[in-house]
Structures are given as C-alpha cells and as structure tokens.
Amino acid sequence: MLGFVARRLFHLVPVLIAVSLLTFLIASLLPGDLAYVILGDQATPEKVEALRHDMGLDQPIWWRYISWLGHVLEGDFGRSFRTGQTVLQAVVERLPVSFELMLLAEIVGLAIGVPVAIACAVRSGSAFDRLMTGSAFGMLSMPAFLSAILLIYLFAVELRWLPATGYVPFAEDPVANLRFFVLPALTLALTEWPGIMRVLRSDMIATLQEDYIALAKAKGLKPSRILFVHALKPSSLTLITITGINIGRLIGGALIVETIFALPGIGRLLLSAIYTRDLIILQGVVLFVAGGFVLMNFVVDLLYAVLDPRIRHGHA
C-alpha cells in the first residue's frame, strides 16, 4: 500500500508542473497588458514602458515563468498589486468559505442523489423511476444562476425563512452561519444530485443482476441488507469518481453561486481577480485550486484502492 501511495504521489509532480505552466500561460496571454490595466486612462507609451520594466514584463515569458515558479517553490506566491495582500493571505481568508460551501453542497447532493438512485434501481422502469430520471434530466439542464434566483425569491423574499445574501463565520455564530449556507449549498446540490443519481442508478441496476445478488436473495437475506451492504459498495466506484470530479465542477459553480449569494469565497476572489486583471492573485488562486483538484483525485485513487483490492495490487 505504501508503495502504491508513493508511486501515485510521484505522478503528481509532473501534473502539478503542467498545471502551474498552464496557469501562468493563461494568465499571461489574457488580452490587455497588465501595465495598461494598472495605468488605466493615463497609459502613455513612456509610462507603460517604464512600468513594464519595473514589473519585469519586458522579460521573455519563459524567464518570467521560471522566476515565478522559483518564488512559488520558496512559498512566496506574490502580492496583489491592487490591495497589497499576499496571495497566501487572500486564499487563507477565503478558503474556509468555499470549503464549507462545497462540503455542504456535496453532502446535500449525496443525501438527495443516493436514496433516489437506490429507490429507482430497485424499481427500474417503474413510474417513479421514470419520473425521477426525467426530473434529474431537467435539473441537470437548469443553470445555477436560475435556480439561485428562484430559491432566493421563494425562501428569502416571499417566505422570509432564510437570508438572501451574506455570511457570518462559523466560529462567530454557527447557527447563523448555516442559515446563510442553506440556499447556496442547495443551489449547487440541485445541479449535483442528478449526476450522482444517474451514475449510481445504472451501476446499481447492473450490480443487482449479478449472480451473487440472486444468491443472496435465494439465501433469504433481508432486501435492505442486500441493497445497502451487498449491492451499494461494489456499485459506488463510479460514484466516487463522480464525487471527486464534482469537486472541480463545484469550484466552477462556486464562482456564480458565491457572486449571487455574496459569499466571500475563493470563487469571488478569482472572479474579481479576473475582472481587475490582478494576475498575481489569479495565478496564485488557480494554482491553489488546481493543486486541490489534483490532490482530490489522488484521494479518489486511494479510495479506489481501499474499495477494490485489484487496483491496490496493480492488476486492474
């Protein structure tokens, strides 16, 4: 097992380098030279030249990448030219918000998706199954910005059960914190559960046709035990992959959801960095997010190995 972990970790290195290179390239190739952005409506050619020199923008791009990477390896991700905040400060400040949002969204998504999938798999082809598969398809097609506004109007403006926007740190007031997170987490979960449900449902249907399930039935085991113990575990490999990939999708969704619900998370930080061309923050945040995503996939790989011994021993 240790060897497996070491091998996988070693594979992460080139992936992370590729990610950092891509991040740097995308940020550098965005239209609109940074010097112009900073100088705004006084971007005379001389001033632009001077600033480009000061910021090292006149160096070749590969050199800038190497020196940026060098600083990153030393733990220095740079400072925002707009706020003077370091990338590390900015990310650490915002990370808990996005992390909580993703965690809650994933929990709610699983809490809706898994039971519905099992119920559908058991009665596959029934009216209930068709209804749920159909509505899952509908939900999948509904963009987060639409469901967010609908939820706000229903629960915040009309019923006044929940706040429309805002945030309180968990440590300050846990109950208020969760109240602020209900609608954003639900919004993201609404786009999450259909995927979870559809994948788990089809895997479950396949598993339920396996011989050993028939055997279990023949032995007279309780249907609930067959479903949750014998069928769920082998059916959940794809589910774990999906959950891992979803984390990446959730980061994308968080951009929109954090903006609508005014949550001070990574998504908002990234968005405002893009709008204001705060490249240092942009590069840093994307690197963090991508690194997180890569790590998440690493964890998923490990979970595979735990669930399926064939993978652990390298025979898969």
Add this chain to the structure above:
Amino acid sequence: MKAVSRSRAVARIFAGTLFGVASFAGGAQAQKPGGSITVGLELDIPGFDPLKVGVFDTAAETAAAAIFDTLATLDDKGEVQPKLALSWSHSDDFKTWTFKLRPNVKFQDGTPFNAEAVKANFDRQKDPANKCRCAFYISGIHDVQAPDELTAVFNLNDPAANLPGIITQPSSNFVMQSPTAWKTKGDDYNRNPVGTGPYMLKSWTAGDRMVLEKNPDYWNKGHPYLDRIILKPLPDAQSRFASLQSGEADIVWDDEYDADNIQNAQKNPKMTVHTYVGSGAQVYAFNTKAAPFDDLRVRQALVMAIDRKKMSQALTNGLTRPASNPYGDGSWVKCKDDGALPTDLQKAKALINEYGKPVDFKMIVTATPRGRAVGQVLQQFWKQAGANMELEQVDQATIVPRAFMRQFQLTPWRIIDLADPDPQMYANFHTGSPVALANYSNPELDKLLEHARTTADTAQRIEDYCAISRHINHEAIWFWTFQNTYYAISTARLKGLPKIYGGVIDVSNVWLE
C-alpha cells in the same frame, strides 16, 4: 452636513461657541440618532491607499465619504460649501488658491489635521518616486504649500476657475488621510484607513463586510446620526435587490440596466428610489483620421440615425434620459442651443448616399451583455441608414489602450459626473491631449476651451461651453447617447440621503425614522 448652507455653517461656529448648540442642520424632518444600516454595494472595495489602488471606484468612494472628509463639499443645489476648509480665495489668474482650514480637527488616530497634513497628502500622490496612478488627475496642481498651521496654498499649472468644486469628490485624490497612519502602517495602511470623517473603520472581512463605527470625536458635533454602518459588496443585481426586499440591506446601489427592479421599487411604498441625473454622459468617439469617419457627412449621418428615445426604451424600459450635449441636466451648464443634430433617418440616408462609398466599420464594445445590447441597437439604427457596423467585443481593460493608441474607428467612452466640466472637456477635446480620442484639432475649439477654464464669470463660461457643444455636435466628432443617471434604492425609513453625486451613495449623514 451636506445640506448646511455656508451662512448656516458660519452661524454654527458662533452659536456653537456661545451656546454649545448641538445641531443646526434644519429642515422639516427631525433627525433621529442611533441605529445602524447595511449598504449593498456593487463591487468589492480593494482599499484606500492611493498608492496601492490608484483611483477609488464608486464603492470605495461610498466608504471614503464616511471615513474621510474633503476640504469642501457640494450641497443639494450643487453649490460648494465648506467642510475641512472654512473659506477660500484665489489669485486673479486662478492659478493660486488659498484655503483657510477648520481649526481643532483631529484625525481618528489623534494626528492633528492642519496645512502640513494637506500638503503631505498631495506631496505623497505627486512624488514621482511613488508612481501613483492617482497623480494624473491632479497633474494640474503644481504643489501645495503650508505657510501656516491653518492655511493651505494650492499652486496650479493651469488656471482653474472652480478648484473648490473639483476637490469635493471623495476620490483618492481629495480625501484627507492621516499622514501618521500611512507612515506607521506601511503596506497594511491600504486596508486600515484613517481619516477625519464621521465614521471609523471597526472591522473589515475581505469580500464580505466592512463595519464602520461612529467617530465620537467628530468635529461636526451632533453628527453623524447612525451608530454603525455596514458596507457589503453584493455583486449580483438580482440578489442585491432581493436583499433589500428581505431586509438584509437597507440601501442598495443600482443602475438603469436593472430597470425592472427600479420600477417595481418606485411603486412600493416601503421603498424609496433615490435618483440623480448627473452631469456628463455616455459618449462615443469617432476616429476622424480613419476612413470612413474622416468624412463629416458620414459622422453626421450616423449621429442623425440614432433615435435615443427608442434606444432608451429598448435597453432600459425608458429609464435613461437622452443626451444632446456632454454636460447633462445635472450640470450648471444649460444651453438654449447646444447644436444637437436632429434625429432624421431620411437626412442620414441622403448623407450616406452623397458620400457615395460603402460605409463599413467596426465599433468597439465591452464584451458584456450591456455592451453587446447597446452595440446591437446602434447597429440596427445604422443599418436603416445604409451603414454596416460590425461589433468588436473587447474586454474593458483593452478599450483604454486601444483608445490611447487610436486603434479604433468608433469607441465607447464616458464623461463622468463632476462638479465642473473643465477637467474632462479640456482633456477630451483640446489638441494634443492623450484622450482627445477623435484625433481632431481645431484652433477655434482650443481657444474656447482655454477661455472657459480661465474665466470666473459663470455666465461667460456657460456661453463658452455651449459654443463648444455646438462645435462638437456640428462636427460630430463625438456623440452622446444618454445622460448619467445614478440610482440607489432604500427602505422608506432611511432619510437624509444627499444627491448621489458621481454615483456615490454618501450615507455618512443619514438617519432611520
């Protein structure tokens, strides 16, 4: 404070010393002290140090209006009133302005506010070593001197007949910041601002909320009324309005592209819609050195083909007001004849026919839903006149360098709401200015612009500016679509909001009923 007239302010000084009277700002409504409000802004505030952020956006100015003071301020009639300065005078050529400062004012960190502090604020922005982006906007100020404790002298490079009006904006240039604070806090000063204003920064969570607490030692006794102001960035227009409806916010920023919500709020007795039609306009510049806009007929034809009323209806349910000159209803420049070309599609067609060659061109628009919508409406008008416009969508940050390098045929621009037309009109139209985007030079126009900035007599200046407008409208080197209208929506309980000059929601003196 903003509503206090000059004579009343002077009266307050005497009355204040004789009787210790708390508040003079009269009016029919009784101001109620206490309470707190939440303000929903459009943008995150990056900070307050001019060296870091360069210029403040309207969200930062809203906060700055509460934390800092300016030397002078505008009342609701648009007249300049004293604030940190009590009075001012100028030399005959308008190149030297002397401000007498308010005594016994302290910054929130205890640093005394005096002429040295005023000088230090400007010196810091102008120091070439600091390379402050803010310096551009005060390039007309040569230096500031402090001959004694309470006298600040501004020496200007160019004459300015209305300097006190120009410095009323709570921008990064003109709010007075504590020199001690920026010196001791260094990099951290940006997010820990210290001013002389009615509110002090208590806490600030990036991207979430800025909490301002009443300054107990504020120089204007009896002010402010509220104990606390919370500023929150609520970037999404729909959820910002929903926050007002559900009570999470008491006042929110808005604009005419959110027409549905503004019109709903106007019908709602529990809400107040605050509107201010400012000076300036949404404007567009033709590059007169690039074909086909090197021909006057083409430029005139395109301007005449625009039906601004229809455009307003299509884009904003009719909320925006058409503009026929660069000054707008909010400006003191009112023209009997601004020389606006009429809306006349037939004439436009005729002019394009007369030109004889096909009129194909590209117009730069911002790659946003709004930018596209505006571009598409114009495209339709021009198509009817026989001209083919292609939209070139670029990002906001790209427009500026393209405009500077004159790499465009037609570009959007903006004339913002300022107390005086001179800074922008001179920059936009005087020969040789980097933002004289039309690439147009005319000695007569230059002369008018120079005359307008060196004349004290308002009537004469109005005449100059109207002549300038007639010239530009006739030459059709720039055109204007809509006036700048600013909106804020609040709960009806919120009272005392001054005019939203420049889109800045100044809540520093409001109260709750």
